[in-house]
Amino acid sequence: MVEEKKCIICESLDTELKYKDYPGYIENTFYDILKCRVCGSHYINTEKIDSKIYSRIYSSEDLDGYDRYYKxxxxxxxxxxxxxxxxMNESIYYFIYKYVENINRTVNILEVGCGYGYLTYSLNKIGLNATGLDVAKPAIDFAKEHFGDYYNCSSIELFAKETGNKYDLIISTEVIEHTPNPKIFINQLLSLLNDNGKVLLTTPNKDYFSDDALWVSTKPPVHTMWLTKKSIVKLATGMGLSFKLHSYRKDYYPKFENQLIRYFRFRKEPNLEHIVDGNGQILNKVLANDGKLYVFIKKLFFENSTIRNICNFIYNKFLSDDITLSFELWKKSSKML
Ligand SMILES: [Zn+2]
Known part of the structure; x- marks a missing residue:
């Protein structure tokens, strides 16, 4: 079973079992979490993810971690x-905001994994030409109803087969960590990309947390991997792609990313609760367990930009890293967009 030991990111065989039978998103499911000693990625081995789970997630307004998207x-x-x-809320969007600021208005943009569709809508609103794609029907129904006819409901495999279009810019925020295999996913994106195009991706940054942190991330198989900067370097070079990592933590303090508070809060042991039962009913006790003090501090942070900026300044000066990995990929043969 050598194949199973291979890191799905960098293909190193130097991997270890980090946690056996970690509780999955759905009740009574368990996953082995593996760690690659070379690239530092944590991941699970899985072949296919039932897309029904996303229909469940996008049918709810208050699931931990996804409620903000609905807002x-x-x-x-x-x-x-x-x-x-x-x-202003999150650095993943700041990355896109800065990136498209001076971009040619005629580029053809595809957003993969657009969820409720607000980013695709926002890009169109500033005069760009963007199409959104998502596999979750409730999300696309919401998007079409609220924002207009910019969207397709399909898996990327099917969309790539059926569309005749190629895109100059493909944006996919917080999606790669939901896919069974990052290389297959990136190849699917590349199959939809013009030769001189770029792919912009974001994903939670494992380097933000301590080395022994355990899956401070949405439970498997909703998230399948937790990547580091080294993961991105290995992924891009392993696939023969050019890449650039972006960083914003030095001078930009978004509302959602209460860095110092998160830093202290998430150093704790992992939460071993499942999130939903087999029928899709929410079991999540994470929110209910938030202490009053934490809720108070969080409120203070969200509502007071001075306190937030001081916290983030301290965090960014003395502690580690960006909370999100933001990076672009392009084919080596391409002329810059
Ligand atoms: Zn690896």
Missing amino acids: YAKNLKGFEDPLKYLA
């Missing part, structure tokens, strides 16, 4: 520049 989708139409609103 963005609900709130953003009230803002004149919705992309700026998103950028």
Whole structure:
């Protein structure tokens, strides 16, 4: 069974079992978490993920970790520049906001894994031409109803087969960590990319946490991997792609990323609860267990930009890393976009 031991990111055989039978997102499911000693990635081995799980996630307004996406989708139409609103909240959108600032307005953009569709909408709102793609029907139904006809409901495999289109820019925020295999996913993106195009990706940054942190990430198989900067370098070079990692932590303090508070809170042991039962009912006790002090501090942080900026300044000066890995990939033969 050598194949199973191979790191799905860098293909090194120097891997170890980090945690046996870690509780999965769905009740009574368990996954072995593996760690690669070379690239530092944590991951599970899985071949296919039932897309029904995303229909469940996007049918709910208050699932931990996804509730904020619903809030963005609900709130953003009230803002004149919705992309700026998103950028002020999270660095994943700041990356996109900065990236498209001076981009040619004629580029053809595809957002893969658009969820409720608010980023695709925001890009169109500032005069770009963007199409959103997602496998979750409730999310696409929401997007079409609220934002217009910019969306397709399909898996990327099917979309790549059926569409005749190629794109100049493919954006996929917080999606790669949901796929069974990062290389297959990136190849699917590349199959939809013009020769001179770029792919922009974001994913949670494992380097942000301590080395022994255990899956401070959405439970498997909703998240299948937890990547480091080295993972990205290994992935890109292993696939013969050019890449650039971006970083914003030095001068930008988004509302959602209460860095110092998160740093202290997430150093604890992992949460061993499942999130939903087999029928999709929420079991999540994480939110219910939030202490009053934490809720108070969080509120203070969200509502007071001075406190937030001081916290983030301290965090970024003395502690580790960006909370999100933001990077671009392009084919070596390509002329820069
Ligand atoms: Zn590896």
